[in-house]
Amino acid sequence: MENAEFNLKCLKTIDTKQGAVRAVRFNVDGSYCLTCGADKKLKLWNPHKALLLKTYSGHADEVLDACSSCDNSQIVSCGQDKSVILWDVSSGTPLRRLRGHAARVTCVRYNEESTVAVSGSQDNSIMCWDVRSRNMKPIQVMREAKDGITSLAVTDHEIVTGSVDCKVRRYDIRANRLFSDFIGDAVTYVSLTHDGQCLVVSSADNMVRLLDKESGDLLAEYSGHHMGDYCMESCVDNRDRHVLSGCIDGDIWCWDLVQGTVTSRLTHDRGSVVHSLSFHPSQLFLLSASHGSIKLWGVPEDEL
Template sequence: MSQEFPDRLVHTINCKQGAVRAVRFNGDGIYCLTCGSDKSVRLWNPHRNIALKTYSGHGYEVLDAQASCDNSQICSGGMDKTVVLFDVASGKTLRKYRGHAGTVNCVQFNEESTVVLSGSIDSSVRCWDVRSKNMEPIQVMDEAKDSVTTIQVSDHEILTGSADGSIRRYDLRNGKIITDFIGKAVTSANFTRDGQCILTSTLDSSIKLMDKDTGEMLNEYKGHKNTDYKIDNCLNCKDTQILSGSEDGYVYIWDLIETKVISRLKHENQRVIHSLSYHPTEISLLTAAGDKMYVWKSKSTVDEDTSGQ
């Protein structure tokens, strides 16, 4: 059976936010967030090309955002060194955390969305309790020797990647830190959906699939260009394909096992494709380049959407 991938461009959306710094599906994939160089976060229904709300509270470019598990809150971080918590329905700023000494590159909720974790150019990860009125971090992890570029959170682990060339895994059950030196600066790190492996992108145009427990490299994926920018990687919803942005204007899709490029998604103007997000259950992908968001689906997903309307 031939593999399906999101190779059909369904929508090209001008987000009207200046440069789109990140695009993120929410937990169930119905909505998404875009982060803009105009200091805003926007909420969309990307499947219908509808902008739903704009959130303002940052003083400078917004670089990352995530929706909480019940979709009632949004956390975001940016170049103004702050982490902002928004109420989705009202659009109001609920909290503004100011503990970082530099740009906040990445933000994540924990699994229950009770804590926001933020990674910064100041080499630290800070944890903020969103239920309390306390504006100080409840924990600071400062083991990185350079900028923290990426954070992922599972039920009992925190995964960080840093420009110091290492990924760090914090096991919350036993308080251990496991550090794996990858080599070049790490720009993106993700758990596979089964939690067994870690996918890391580095500034030598390489993506590595690592066994989480042993640190052994299982596979390596090449062909894209990534030497200068922070570029996202991700897996599809079934853990069978690897996807990455690239500095040559394409999104690359590899077969997880065979490591060969099975598709390239061309974007207009050959701009750097730095951010992408895969739908949690469907063959659907969001990508960002310049001031636009692109919505990609497979033929079968497009057919389902049109028959369901």
Template sequence: MAPNYPKQILTTLKGHKGPVNDVCYNKSGQYCLSAGRDRSIRLWNPETGLLIHTYNGHGRDVLGLAVSNDNGKIVSGGVDRTVLLWDVSSGEILRRFTAHWERVNSVAFNDESTVVVSGSFDATIRLWDLRSMNFQPIQVIEDCKDSVMSVEVKGPEIVAGCADGKLRTYDIRMGELKEDYIGPAITSARLSKDNNCILVSSLDDTMRLMDKSNGKLLNEFKGGHKHKEYKLASILSNSDAVAITGSEDGKIFVYDVLEGDVLSTLEGHKGVSSALAYHPENDAMLSGGSDGLIHIWG
């Protein structure tokens, strides 16, 4: 039986001036957010296509964003080297963290939304405590030899994909680090829903599914998408049955996780389809591209 995955565009969200760098759903999937080169973050209703709010406060392109578990806060990072914490309903900036000295590529909340983790072009991962009034990071991780392209947090673990070609998994509670050498620069590293695997995208037109516990390569996905120079996101479906990636030719490729074959090629964006997010509950997803559009797929 073929796995389920989104196959067609239901709605297209328009409003960003210039490329869309990141997209995400809130925790219920009722709303979605986008971050763009136009320095703005936008909150949308994906059902109706309605723009609900625009958050302005970054001085340059917004590169990464994440939503807290109670949906009340947003964190964002960008080319202006700042990490901003926003109140969703009022649109106010609650915190402005400025200790990175290069652009911030990726941001994430921990499960309790008490700590923000940021990864930067300055080759550091920084942890920020949201409960204290301290604006300095509570921890700076300096193992990466090049730009930190992607960070994700689950439980006590931080998964980081780095342009030095290494996948790093930190257990903050135990103080442990696992390093897996992938080779080419990594632009995206995402945990599977069952938390056992990591889907890694790198600049050799390849996605790899890695076993988190022992670093074994479980499968490789290539032969469809083009990925040589841009930061592209890749995601797994909620069942972990399909791996989906953007491509530098604007298409979106859906691979079968077990077989490694291309299941489908979706006509997505003009230019690069760079940003992807899977709905937390349904077989739906968001894609954002260099054409400034956001597609809702179902």
């Protein structure tokens, strides 16, 4: 009966026209989305209407990740040009260009209140930028990782990072502790469940794992898909019932979170890699990106 509800259909297909879409991200309330293009541009969309709202250009190379602030007034993006750019949403101008990383910046996230931007880079470091002040230097740099950072997740009191050195590191600001969990293979993506208790970890060994955040215990494993050499993203649905991951054959695999069984496979584009996923924070909407197109998945209104 759950699965019946989780019956996603492609609602919209948008050709972003920005080369390859490196990442697609919902904003905080899920009404808009951002696409990071290989054409050095960042685009703001209304995915529900397939409307292009704004294009942000200013990166010197491919944009790799972006995150919008909690009040939707700012966007922070990062790219291959080693810089993190803070954008003003309405004017489309870059407010700050934060340079500090020595290699491409692969991921960036705001904290809960959008006061700090946390960026992870190929140079094995994570940098925390104070976006409130005019400080152009990182307020803190974490260099514990032994290899490139692939993904980040930030909660109200912790920063979770996934790195190619096979580890998921959780910096607990409250406890002043660093917990690092060894995952069998290079970690491609880390996200948190909505209850904040579990980590969804994609690793290069074609496996998505659900780990208990506190203890690091393995709660479930989801397999069957193929990651290839891609930095495949994964996510959980808005109610923490399903785990979703991209696949190199163009499918989006959905597993039941508890049972670990494959519930459905959504075909984005046969033959092309679906590497970026973003689930709506509160509703049944999924965004997937493959090549130059993004797709909005959801339950059609007439079926509801």
